[in-house]
Amino acid sequence: MEETIISVQNLSKAFGDHEVLRKIDIDVKAGEIICIVGSSGSGKSTLLRCINKLERQTSGKIMYHGSEVKDVQKEINRYRSKVGMVFQSFNLFNNKTVLENCMLCTRKVLHLTKQEAFDRAITHLKAVGMAPYIHAKPAQLSGGQKQRVAIARSLCMNPEVLLFDEPTSALDPEMVGEVLNVMKELAATGLTMIIVTHEMAFARDVSTRTIFMDRGYVAEDATPQELFTNPKNPRTREFLSRYLAG
């Protein structure tokens, strides 16, 4: 059995009176590609942000290799350097070029030498097909290009797990494909990934495990074959039928 990297335990999150996540339990094992699907407002993105500690949970805990990630800034920083995140709105640093975007954190967080950081940046930018654009600023790139750079930037940290928060939702239909292709290639390398997405075909074909979230609960947690062809939960069925019809 593969080792558990991240374990979400009894996690709840409320914004005021509004409960967004209710007692979530998820174990993420090395090499898993988990797609989280569900309608808007079901808590998918909040869950991902809690896993990266961008949101503080109301109760419950996040375990990393068997020990709790405490709310101490240094510990959070160390944890985040191993658990990267790709955002819906890319969040590339607007004041930096593509190359600088990919080198900043490896230099300042991992303290790599300039040459090491450069080599890593070029390797990953080449992999996503963005190496020719190293001198461009984010504002000069298309959405798909930005997202590919953002993925390369996260990979430069050599993360153990990479979280994707609706990475294609802000993209034109034409650009969705280029980003999904990069993610498919990543999946093939064995990187552990947790992906919040509305791309059902992608979830079905690429994930090793699909989680359906509904109103803050994990409604169903199964293999994609099971979840897409034979959903147990009536809410899953309803969601999927609407998706396939629409």
Added chain:
Amino acid sequence: MAVILPSIDNPGTSIEWMIFLARKYMSMFLEGTKLTLYIAVTGTLLGFVLGYIIGIIQDIKISPGDSAVKKIFLRILKVAAAVYVEAFRDTPMIVQAMVVYFGVQQFTGINMSPAFAGILVTVLNTGAYMSETVRGGIGSIDVGQREGAWAMGMSPMKTMLYIVLPQAFKNIIPEMANTFLTNLKMTSVLNVIAVQELFMAAKTVGGNYYKYFESYLVIALIYFVLCFVFNRIFIRMEKRLAGRSDYVLAVEYMDNQ
């Protein structure tokens, strides 16, 4: 400057008086201009530094995971910053000058030179306004910029330093230019603590011949020229900082060759 001004022995009209006074008290006006510039430049630059520090302090979020000592320290720091900003934004600079100058004298026995006191007041005044500008500048940067850095393990302080501040800085350049021009003119109130700047020079010169209108008109012209010139410089700097809008493709990494 003395060369381009004609010498006038019996001034009659206001213009003649202005030329006469400017020639006769040239060194006084020049010294005044120098001191005005010195106080404005030093005071503004140091004030900016103070403003950035205070602005960053006000932006720090106390996180529940911090140790008790750190929490208390940050609270005290934030309250002190807030009190300082409020005090200096809610009182006139001319009063601040008096209070600082005479206050320091009375309570510490230290006799500051008027010029030093002038710079101190300018720094404190600028810092208070600047901190609000910095806070606004920081607030204008999308939170996603920070989250992008945090999500890769960068500390909030480094994120502030490498990502947020450089972008905020660019956004508040016009406001910083504004502050400098304001300070250049506000140094005139420092004559109340006997700083020998331009206003003081005009007052002295005017008193010698009872020609106040002409004397003040001379320094009005000097202030105008200074501000006008600095304004042009700032506009140019801003354009230069805007940077290139194009980029060069790194052809060495094109894979279709």
